[in-house]
Amino acid sequence: MLTSTVCAAVSAAGLGIAAITAYRKRFLAALRIAAFSLxxxxxxxxGVIDWVTNIVFKPTVWAGFGLLALSALLLAISRRVERRRGGIGGRKERKAAAASGAGAVAPAASAPSLTSGRGADRQSAKEAAKAKAKGASGAxxxxxxxxxxxxxxxxI
Incomplete structure (x- = not known):
């Protein structure tokens, strides 16, 4: 009830300011002020104001927000502890992978070619082959x- 009265007073004051602005021949500004005051x-x-006041002034709603924040905090803490202990993707697994030498996916894979693979760039393929031959012969x-x-x- 109180919020309805306050909102009605704010709207009335805004419409009064819009009327004064229109009296001063600033119609576009008066129109904007009237729109915002409504x-x-x-x-x-x-009914939006009643819905918002029911959310803001109920202690159970704030307790619910507090529980949501607490659950988010507990999840963040558990993830941090899991990382430090070497859980999923932890230090122990990384050390074991580095020791086994399983870093490369395909160590015998060839170098990527400079051609597009469409066959239209035969000249550039020849140049790439020449560059590859030069590289194979030495530095x-x-x-x-x-x-x-x-x-x-x-x-280019």
């Missing part, structure tokens, strides 16, 4: 040879 009374009439002459091949492929 919001509180509209919320009262739709590459230029570290940027693969980048140059890509740029030539795109015509």
């Amino acid at each position: 919001i509180p009374i509209g919320l009262v009439m739709t 590459p002459k230029d570290d940027f040879s693969d980048i140059e091949a890509i740029l030539k492929k795109h015509g």
Whole structure:
């Protein structure tokens, strides 16, 4: 009841300010002020204000929010403790994986090719083969040879 009275007073004051603004020939500003001043009374009439006051002023609702916060805190603590003890993805598993040498997925896999695989770029494939042959014979002459091949492929 009190909230309805306060909202009605705020709306009336806003409409009064809108009337004064319109009297000063600032109609667009007066229209905006009138629109904003009608919001509180509209919320009262739709029942939103009663719903909000029931949430804010009930102790059981706040107790519920407190329990939700406590459960989130307990979950966060349990995850931290699990990580420190070496649970899922912990230190022990990482050390065991590093010791076994299972770091590479496919150690014998070939290097990625510079071609698109469509067969349309035969010239760039030849250049890539030449660069690969140069690299196989010894140290590459230029570290940027693969980048140059890509740029030539795109015509840059």
